[in-house]
Amino acid sequence: MKFEEIEALMRKNESLSEQYVLPENFIMVRLDGKGFTKLTKEKLPLEKPFDKKFNQVMIDTTKHLFNIGFKVIYGYTQSDEISLLIHKDDHTFSRKIRKINSVLAGEASAFFSLQFQEICVFDCRTIAIPNQEMLLDYFCWRQEDSHRNSLSAYCYWTLRNNGSTAKQATEKIEKMSQADKHELLFQYGINYNALPSWQKRGVGIFNREVNKQGFNPVTQETVDCLRNELFVENELTIREDYRVFLNEILKS
Numbered sequence: 001m002k003f004e005e006i007e008a009l010m011r012k013n014e015s016l017s018e019q020y021v022l023p024e025n026f027i028m029v030r031l032d033g034k035g036f037t038k039l040t041k042e043k044l045p046l047e048k049p050f051d052k053k054f055n056q057v058m059i060d061t062t063k064h065l066f067n068i069g070f071k072v073i074y075g076y077t078q079s080d081e082i083s084l085l086i087h088k089d090d091h092t093f094s095r096k097i098r099k100i101n102s103v104l105a106g107e108a109s110a111f112f113s114l115q116f117q118e119i120c121v122f123d124c125r126t127i128a129i130p131n132q133e134m135l136l137d138y139f140c141w142r143q144e145d146s147h148r149n150s151l152s153a154y155c156y157w158t159l160r161n162n163g164s165t166a167k168q169a170t171e172k173i174e175k176m177s178q179a180d181k182h183e184l185l186f187q188y189g190i191n192y193n194a195l196p197s198w199q200k201r202g203v204g205i206f207n208r209e210v211n212k213q214g215f216n217p218v219t220q221e222t223v224d225c226l227r228n229e230l231f232v233e234n235e236l237t238i239r240e241d242y243r244v245f246l247n248e249i250l251k252s
Helices: 003-016 035-042 052-065 097-116 132-160 166-174 177-188 198-201 239-251
Strands: 026-034 072-078 081-086 119-130 202-218 219-232
Touching: 026 035, 026 097, 035 202, 052 072, 052 081, 052 097, 052 202, 052 219, 072 132, 072 239, 081 132, 097 119, 119 132, 132 166, 132 177, 132 198, 166 202
Parallel strands: none
Antiparallel strands: 026 081, 026 119, 072 081, 072 202, 202 219
């Protein structure tokens, strides 16, 4: 069989497995750290339950993904996960799911690994979102997941630091309501509601217009101009206020 015939056959076989995000759908991408439990517990010297450097690297990785060719509207990160909202008119890689997943996972893994000088891997999934209401539901869901995991993490490490084994701490937390978890922390002098917002609700990243001063070399004058700049919101609102916040970003 000639090379051209083999190539045509292989290309055809490849195309049969392709999936695309349909037109007029927003593209939602979620990346998760693969094997990050072992990474954070055994390889990296991190504070428990939350580490400022780890959080900053997650933010920086999210910001990096804004600048690799996709039209990203909003990024959200909590724990070892990143969610990216890509504009419904974005046609990068013809909206091929395979390409979106592989490129974003590769970029995130490479960038994050360089920051810690350890091999760190993200997996990636792409979700088609047909309307704005579902977008708001998605991000509220991820924020609530952040809150629940954060509360459990604080309880777990509080028990571990006070003599419980990993098994004992896990079994105790599994049987507790959220109210009971708050009470447990309070008994050890921790007011969960007073903890930093980024630990409980995650972090939002988006472009916003800022006024910058520039210099016009022709007129030799200082001029004001508007430029887009990535902004990091460490104090996210919750519930309905969060939906209002997201709606304002989607309008811009």
